[in-house]
Amino acid sequence: MRDLFETVGPDPTAPLAERMRPRILDEVLGQDALVGPKGILRRMVEGKRVPSCILWGPPGVGKTTLARLLVSDELEFVPMSAVLSGVGELRKELERAKQRRRDLARGTMLFVDEIHRWSKSQQDALLHAVEQGTVTLVGATTENPSFELNSALLSRLRVFVLRGLDEGDLCTLLRRALRDEELGIQGEANDEVLLSLARACHGDARKALNALEVAAKEAMGRPIDGEDVKEALQHKGLLYDKAGDEHYAVVSAFIKSMRGSDPDAATYYLVRMLEAGEDPRFLIRRMVVFASEDVGPADPNALLVATAALHAYELVGLPEGVLPMTQAAAYLAQAPKSNAVLKAYGAARRLVLEKGAEPVPDKLKNATSGLSRMLGHGKGYKYPHDLGGLVPGETYLPDKLVGASIWPKDVEPEEG
Numbered sequence: 022m023r024d025l026f027e028t029v030g031p032d033p034t035a036p037l038a039e040r041m042r043p044r045i046l047d048e049v050l051g052q053d054a055l056v057g058p059k060g061i062l063r064r065m066v067e068g069k070r071v072p073s074c075i076l077w078g079p080p081g082v083g084k085t086t087l088a089r090l091l092v093s094d095e096l097e098f099v100p101m102s103a104v105l106s107g108v109g110e111l112r113k114e115l116e117r118a119k120q121r122r123r124d125l126a127r128g129t130m131l132f133v134d135e136i137h138r139w140s141k142s143q144q145d146a147l148l149h150a151v152e153q154g155t156v157t158l159v160g161a162t163t164e165n166p167s168f169e170l171n172s173a174l175l176s177r178l179r180v181f182v183l184r185g186l187d188e189g190d191l192c193t194l195l196r197r198a199l200r201d202e203e204l205g206i207q208g209e210a211n212d213e214v215l216l217s218l219a220r221a222c223h224g225d226a227r228k229a230l231n232a233l234e235v236a237a238k239e240a241m242g243r244p245i246d247g248e249d250v251k252e253a254l255q256h257k258g259l260l261y262d263k264a265g266d267e268h269y270a271v272v273s274a275f276i277k278s279m280r281g282s283d284p285d286a287a288t289y290y291l292v293r294m295l296e297a298g299e300d301p302r303f304l305i306r307r308m309v310v311f312a313s314e315d316v317g318p319a320d321p322n323a324l325l326v327a328t329a330a331l332h333a334y335e336l337v338g339l340p341e342g343v344l345p346m347t348q349a350a351a352y353l354a355q356a357p358k359s360n361a362v363l364k365a366y367g368a369a370r371r372l373v374l375e376k377g378a379e380p381v382p383d384k385l386k387n388a389t390s391g392l393s394r395m396l397g398h399g400k401g402y403k404y405p406h407d408l409g410g411l412v413p414g415e416t417y418l419p420d421k422l423v424g425a426s427i428w429p430k431d432v433e434p435e436e437g
Contacts, residue, residue, distance in 0.1 A: 038230040040204040042086045049083060050194055051186035062181060069093045073151050073158040075166050078183030081225030084161035088132045091159060096130040097121060103138035108146050115150045129156045136160035137169035144171040151177050185224025192219050194226055195233055208237040210245035218250045276307065280315050284354040291350045295343055305331045308349050319359035326352045361429045368427045379419030
């Protein structure tokens with residue numbers, strides 16, 4: 022495997038996170054399942070058979086670094102950024118890769134950072150190059166590849182999942198930066214300070230190293246303390262990307278906590294999303310849906326509570342508007358649960374799709390004209406209010422669907 026820093030070493034004036042990039046697989050932290058002694062990517066690198074793949078993981082876990090470490094001597098490493106590059110530049114690089122393989126018998130590893138930034142049509146430009154082996158594609162993304170990548174391209178790639186670094190890994194990395202006399206920083210910090218910094222960075226190594234560098238400057242030669250760390254961080258950044266995969270994970274946890282009747286967890290995830298800047302209306306909309314989908318006729322007041330939270334939020338705004346939202350989330354979590362509404366809708370939809378638009382029985386049609394009366398519209402209809410509100414034996418479904426079951430038998434919808 023080629024040492025990527027062999028010819029051009031790290032720039033000592035670059036940010037600490039750049040200087041401290043691992044230079045060999047053994048220095049990579051937190052990804053033992055991929056590059057540990059028995060890791061699948063380590064075996065592929067050692068066997069010089071790295072496939073076209075996607076490195077998927079949260080920010081600051083080493084996707085770009087790992088991509089660089091996958092390169093063997095037989096491959097030319099060509100980095101691109103999907104943010105800065107378009108299809109025109111991509112096609113030029115693919116043409117160079119063809120020439121390189123034809124004229125020099127040398128392959129190309131094309132690394133595309135933030136590959137999810139390219140549209141599905143832009144990703145199409147990679148299909149033939151990957152399929153024909155013109156390039157070994159390594160893409161890095163913080164987003165779920167299933168949602169963000171062209172399915173045709175994704176089917177040709179392996180997906181490797183990188184995990185956020187735990188607090189122990191981050192502390193190891195921070196100590197490494199403090200002890201490295203050549204590329205690190207000249208400073209001291211005790212374990213408690215390093216642990217507080219690691220906790221605040223939520224698995225993001227880049228953020229941790231950059232904050233350590235700022236904290237060391239704040240300390241001006243004395244040991245780094247907690248106040249230096251606070252100043253460097255300015256505020257705790259919560260891991261939550263409103264357009265990303267973490268967004269869906271936290272929303273899912275919020276819904277499932279309410280469904281599981283856990284008001285503590287539901288409130289935690291609600292506040293976590295609000296503090297991260299989520300639109301309160303989005304969260305209230307999810308609660309309105311939940312009130313019908315997961316509570317339904319088991320507690321009809323749930324829908325009233327959810328819609329009242331929307332009205333209250335619109336009336337008072339932020340910050341006070343979070344209080345009726347919290348009240349609604351706790352109410353929904355503790356309410357009795359029924360998915361009868363969801364089941365009933367699904368059953369009715371299946372009937373419509375499978376059986377089509379069956380004719381409405383003539384007795385249920387309004388007799389609005391002489392012709393309609395002649396056709397029998399309304400004939401035989403029995404007015405329930407004249408018969409005590411219930412007509413025994415009467416049917417209302419289309420003739421061919423009489424007897425079909427839509428609502429679960431254990432929970433019937435309330436009478437209007």
